[in-house]
Amino acid sequence: MPVITCARCGQTRDQMPFRPFQNELGLRAYQQICNACWGEWLKTQQQLINHYGLNLRDQQAKTFLFTHMEQFLFAGGGEGVKSKE
Template sequence: MAFAPFPNELGTRVYNEICQSCWKEWLQKQNQLINHFGLDVSSPDSHDFLFDNLKIFLFNEGVELTQIDTSKEGSVNW
């Protein structure tokens, strides 16, 4: 990684401990979470939700990772 992804302690930890490949995997998971839950990325609540999921995804600590049920893929009725 060329720089810390966030200007906080978590960003520094990610920079120091996470490889580029793992970071790319997280970015894919983050996009899934944003799309699945329709998150407003400008909302502080969404930031907290994503940070909590990042901690469990990359460091296996914190709250339980939110699971996305993909069994109903393509079956959403509007």
């Protein structure tokens, strides 16, 4: 399994096994986010889906999740926020 230096946690870890989405964000996540952080996002995403009752066939719901995903993965959002130098 190839390793990457993760943009979220800063550690060199296993890459996620496949590109999750066929869009620009999916490619960026695949290239820059480790499998452990991706797993954390999937848990957070499920909480958001449950909390807001999202329907994933709904384009607005997808847009909402992509926005949160980008923040979670690349902007230090979500739980476990680390101080940014």
